[in-house]
Amino acid sequence: MSTDGFGIGVVGCGFITRERHLPSVGYLPGVHVAGLQNRTRSTADTVADACREEGWGDPTVADSVAGLVADPAVDGLWVTSPNFTRVDVIDEAVDALEDGATLRGIAMEKPVARNLAEATRILDRVASVGVPHAYLENWPHEPDISGMRELLWSRGREAGRPYLARAQAEHTGPHSAWFWDGEKQGGGALTDMLCHALAGNEVLLSDPATDTADTTADNASDPNADPDAGLTPVSVTADTETLKWGREEYAAELREEHGVDYETNPADDYARATVRYEDAEGTPLVSEATGSWCYVGSGVRRTIELLGPEYSGQVLSDEASSSVFLSDAVGDGEGWAEKQNATSGRTPIAAADVVTGGFVAENRDAVDSFRAGENGALDLTDGYRVLRTCMAAYKSAEEGREVVLADADLEGYTPPPARR
Structure with missing residues (x-):
């Protein structure tokens, strides 16, 4: 050292x-x-x-x-x-x-x-x-998101804990070839994008007072432990689709650029999941999350919301505070914003993304x-729980039913896009 x-x-x-x-x-x-x-x-x-x-x-x-x-x-x-x-x-x-x-x-x-x-x-x-x-x-570390959480919990606590978190995350698709390969990545847009939204929603619904709990390496090694005893995940309902990248012209683009075959072995490019929680009194709480690789627009589009009995908060991360416009005459070249889909038209100016993005x-x-x-x-047990929710979402989408987490055998489950 x-x-x-x-x-x-x-x-x-x-x-x-x-x-x-x-x-x-x-x-x-x-x-x-x-x-x-x-x-x-x-x-x-x-x-x-x-x-x-x-x-x-x-x-x-x-x-x-x-x-x-x-x-x-x-x-x-x-x-x-x-x-x-x-x-x-x-x-x-x-x-x-x-x-x-x-x-x-x-x-x-x-x-x-x-x-x-x-x-x-x-x-x-x-x-x-x-x-x-x-x-x-x-996501949970982003100043806008963490600030919204702290403010709503502190000012709204007397009215009651928040009961609904919503998150949407989408862009045009991954940077690297391996991301498009379901076997190498482990899934599709669900494990790439929805994992952000699911993790963010769970943190928003969790009481910030529990953040001060002891988190030493020795006492946080149980992947099944719930760090917030007042927030228990109960069930997951989800849908997945291949909306854009399985179409003939786009599948051909992926085959030529990344060497993957989305006509024969597609991964999901759209996913939606609803996670039902209960608090310590058995009161229902809900996380709604959507994610996709289908969005065509200016960079990454995200919406994050937290709702409680007498309050609500919202973060719109695609509303850039500044932007530029280039005509087609000068737009030839690479974009400079993450997931920017065009080199002409409106382009956001990424001001200190490493700060605003929580990194x-x-x-x-x-x-x-x-x-x-x-x-x-957040430690690796949190990562395990987020992944467990993702696996439950894939299983729900595949079987067309609600997956009750207490009854689900997910340890040996492999999402359909990752099976070969």
């Missing part, structure tokens, strides 16, 4: 790392990028150069996960690699720890894994070495928690 600040070692140099996690380090005093590891070495070398140019750190590039973990400059491991690599990454990291390497914490980008069997293995292995952990889900806050929480020897505000 380093003694000069907190050194982050990152496994995976894809979009979320390059454009969100690494830039967020610039907002965290005493934190720097200490090391990188990526399946393609040249990509890691390029990202390391960018870190040096931007002043985020002077990272070494490791040839293996074990080498990254063994680097004494690396205090915390950030795992942002593709979903299908997660188990192997954690196995190699934990093996290195068992061989004498040290870490102050392990943070994993959403989702934790492709299915519950993989997630259980990850949690078991991390728990076996007693290392604090964090689940990197940015600075989630990484600050992880670093501060690891320094204190604790799990993050």
Whole structure:
């Protein structure tokens, strides 16, 4: 471990790392990028150069996960690699720890894994070495969302707890080829987009007073434990469809650009789920979530709402505070906003997305928690529960019925898009 600040070692140099996690380090005093590891070495070398140019750190590039973990400059491991690599990454990291390497914490980008069997293995292995952990889900950390939650709960508590959370998340489709592959990703838009909305809704419906509960590595290793005894998930009802990308012209585009066949083996590009909860008194609470890869517009479109007996709150994240307009005559080139679908017309100006999008806050929480020897505000057990809800949603959509969580056997379940 380093003694000069907190050194982050990152496994995976894809979009979320390059454009969100690494830039967020610039907002965290005493934190720097200490090391990188990526399946393609040249990509890691390029990202390391960018870190040096931007002043985020002077990272070494490791040839293996074990080498990254063994680097004494690396205090915390950030795992942002593709979903299908997660188990192997954690196995190699934990093996290195068992061989004498040290870490102050392990943070994993959403989702934790492709299915519950993989997630259980990850949690078991991390728990076996007693290392604090964090689940990197940015939505609950976004200033607008967390601020709405704090304000409505504090001012509305006398009227009664909130009873309905709604979230919508959609864009035109993933950045990388593996995301479109149901087997490699573990699903489709449901596990990519709906997991954000489901996690965000659950946090909004949870009492902020429970956030101060002890979250040490030792007492948060049970994936079936409910961190908020007043919020119990009861059942899930869901639908999934392939609305856009299974059509002949779009399937041909995916086949040519990404090598996936959505005519024969489609993944869902639209998903909707309703999760029914009960509070400690048995009062019903509801989470409504939709997500898709079908939206054609200016970047990512999201709506988040929280409703209670005498109050309501709303966050509209697609309403950019500033934008520019380019005519077709000058619109040839790449867009510069995430998921921007066109290079002409209206384009939002992304002002400090790493701050407004919650990435600075989630990484600050992880670093501060690891320094204190604790799990993050969201940890890997939270990631397990979100994934369990996703699996219940796929099962509900596949079977056309409500899935009661207390009766559901989801540990061995694989979503239809991930079956080969």
